[in-house]
Amino acid sequence: MSTPFFDAVIIGAGAAGLFCAAQAGQRGLKVLLIDHADKVAEKIRISGGGRCNFTNRELDVRAPHKHFVGQNPQFCRSALSRYTPADFIALVQRHGIAFHEKHKGQLFADRSAEDIIAMLLAECADGRVERWQPCGVKSVVFLAAERLIANQAANPHPRPLPEGEGAKPAQPIALAPLGRGRGEGHPRPGNSQALSGFIADAESAGSYQINTDRGPVLARSLVIATGGLSIPKIGASDLGYRLAQQFKLPLVERRPGLVPLTFDGAEWAPYAQLAGLALPVEISTGAKKERMAFHEDLLFTHRGLSGPAVLQISSYWRDGQPLAIDLAPGVNLGEALRMAKARSRKRIANELATLVPTRLAEAWASTDADWQRPINEAADKALARLAERLARWQLTPTGTEGYKKAEVTLGGVDTRALSQQSMECKSQPGLYFIGEVVDVTGWLGGYNFQWAWASGHACAQAL
Ligand code: FDA
Numbered sequence: 001m002s003t004p005f006f007d008a009v010i011i012g013a014g015a016a017g018l019f020c021a022a023q024a025g026q027r028g029l030k031v032l033l034i035d036h037a038d039k040v041a042e043k044i045r046i047s048g049g050g051r052c053n054f055t056n057r058e059l060d061v062r063a064p065h066k067h068f069v070g071q072n073p074q075f076c077r078s079a080l081s082r083y084t085p086a087d088f089i090a091l092v093q094r095h096g097i098a099f100h101e102k103h104k105g106q107l108f109a110d111r112s113a114e115d116i117i118a119m120l121l122a123e124c125a126d127g128r129v130e131r132w133q134p135c136g137v138k139s140v141v142f143l144a145a146e147r148l149i150a151n152q153a154a155n156p157h158p159r160p161l162p163e164g165e166g167a168k169p170a171q172p173i174a175l176a177p178l179g180r181g182r183g184e185g186h187p188r189p190g191n192s193q194a195l196s197g198f199i200a201d202a203e204s205a206g207s208y209q210i211n212t213d214r215g216p217v218l219a220r221s222l223v224i225a226t227g228g229l230s231i232p233k234i235g236a237s238d239l240g241y242r243l244a245q246q247f248k249l250p251l252v253e254r255r256p257g258l259v260p261l262t263f264d265g266a267e268w269a270p271y272a273q274l275a276g277l278a279l280p281v282e283i284s285t286g287a288k289k290e291r292m293a294f295h296e297d298l299l300f301t302h303r304g305l306s307g308p309a310v311l312q313i314s315s316y317w318r319d320g321q322p323l324a325i326d327l328a329p330g331v332n333l334g335e336a337l338r339m340a341k342a343r344s345r346k347r348i349a350n351e352l353a354t355l356v357p358t359r360l361a362e363a364w365a366s367t368d369a370d371w372q373r374p375i376n377e378a379a380d381k382a383l384a385r386l387a388e389r390l391a392r393w394q395l396t397p398t399g400t401e402g403y404k405k406a407e408v409t410l411g412g413v414d415t416r417a418l419s420q421q422s423m424e425c426k427s428q429p430g431l432y433f434i435g436e437v438v439d440v441t442g443w444l445g446g447y448n449f450q451w452a453w454a455s456g457h458a459c460a461q462a463l
Helices: 017-025 040-052 073-082 085-094 113-126 145-154 238-247 263-271 308-314 331-345 349-352 358-365 380-391 447-462
Strands: 005-011 029-035 053-056 100-101 108-109 130-132 137-142 209-210 215-224 251-257 279-284 292-300 304-306 323-326 393-396 410-414 431-433
Touching: 005 017, 005 209, 017 029, 017 113, 017 447, 040 053, 040 113, 053 085, 053 447, 073 447, 085 108, 085 113, 085 447, 108 113, 137 238, 215 238, 238 410, 279 308, 292 308, 304 308, 304 358, 331 349, 331 380, 349 358, 349 380, 358 380, 380 393
Parallel strands: 005 029, 005 215, 029 130, 215 431
Antiparallel strands: 053 108, 100 108, 137 209, 209 215, 251 410, 279 292, 279 323, 292 304, 323 393
8 A cells, every 4th residue: 555645744733733734725735634632622622711712912913022932032923924813813704703802802702612623624624634633643754865766766666665664864954855945846736646645756755754553654744733731631742842853953941831830838828728819910020121020810729829910920930030919009008008097996907908809908917916906006117018018929939830730831942943934944844843832932812822823824835
C-alpha cells in the first residue's frame, strides 16, 4: 500500500490547527489534521465558562505588547493585522452564531462554545480537510532531498520508504533540501494530484514523514499546532516542544500563565476564611518600568488568590516577586477612617464594612489587636496602618496552581526562529508552528484565541 501524501499535515486539532486546516483546505490544498485526543477542540469547549470568549474587540493590532506577553510581543503584529478580530467576527456572523460583549471588549457565544467548534468543523468540511482523531504521532522524520534523489536514481519506481530507511532527521542547515526555496520545487496548490499517494519524483524530496498510530503519511509541509501544557487531562502534551528540539529550534522556558497563585499554608491561614469572596482591586507586580497593573476582580480561594485580576498578573509574576494589591481602589481609606473616628463609636470592623465587603472588613480587623475596638478609641496611627495595609497589601506567592489549572503556557518556540509573516521555521523550510506552542501568550479576554486564528491564517496563506 502506498504512503498517503498531503500538501500539509497539521498536528493538533485545537483552535489554531482547525482554523489553519480550514483555510489551507479552502485554498485547494490537500490537508490532513491529526489529533490524539478523543474529542475535537476540548479547550474551545471548556473555554469562557462553556461560551468561548472567541476574540476581543479592544485588540490594538498596532500595539500587540499591550495584550500579549513573550520575549518579542511585536512578533505577532503581522499576523494579527492580517487577520483581525473583525475578520473572525464576520465569520461568526456568516455562520449565524449569536454572540455578546461581556466586559472590556470580550466577545462570547450566546449559546455555547459548541457553536464555535461546529463552525470550525464546517469550515474544515468546506476545505475537504481529512481528520484523523484520535490518532497519536509516534515520530516525525524529515526526508532529506539528497537521499531521496539517490534512492530514486537506484530505483526509478520506488516503494514508500519504511520508517528510518532513507530518512534522516532534520539537519536544518546541512540538509537544506534541494529545490525547497520559496516558490521553487514545491508542488503548489493544484499539482498535489501528481504526488498523491506516492513519492513520485524529486519534487517530493524534502518532505516530512509523520509516523502515526494509523501508519506513515508524507507531507510537503508540516504544521505544529499542539498548543501548550495546560490541562493535561484533556490532551495537552509537550510534543510541539519536543519536535522543536528535534529540529534544533530554540525554546523559551515554559511556565503556567493565567493561573491562580498560592501562598504558604500558615501565612495564608488568616485569609483562608475569605474563600469565595470576590471584589474589584488594583493588582500590580514588578518595579518601576517593569511594573504591570490590572484593575479587575480578585477572588479569595482556600489556597490563595484567583479571579481575573490574579490570572492576568500571574503571566507577569516571577518566582519570589511580591504582589501589591489595593483592596479598595478609588477609595481614600485613610481619610474615610479618620472621618469615621470623628463621628462614630462603632467597631472599626463595622465602619470598615461601609468601605469594603463585610467579610473582608471582619477578617482584616481581626488580624491586629489595635483594630478590634470602637473606632473613636483607635489611635490615628493604628487607623493609618489599617488603611495602608488595605490599599497596599504586599504579599509574595509561593507558587501557582500549575498546569492543571492554568489557562495557558507562557514561553514556547522562540519567535526568533520563525517568520512573522508565515510562522515557518527560518532554518527548516516546510515546518511551521502556530498558536500557543509559540512564545506568544495573550491576556485573559479572547486574545489567545485571536492569536490562534491569526497565526493559523498567516500559516495557511503561506503553505
Ligand atoms: P489547543 O490547546 O487549542 O489545541 C492543541 C491540540 O493539540 C489539542 O486538540 C490537543 O489534543 C492536540 N495535541 C496535543 N498534543 C498532541 C499530540 N502529542 N499528538 C496529537 N495531538 C496533540 N482563550 C481565549 O482566547 N478565550 C477563552 O475564553 C479561553 N478560555 C480558556 C479556558 C480554559 C479552561 C483554558 C485551559 C484555556 C482557555 N483559553 C482561552 C486559552 C485557549 O484555549 C488556548 O490559548 C487556545 O486553545 C490555544 O489554541 P491552540 O490551537 O494553540 O492549542
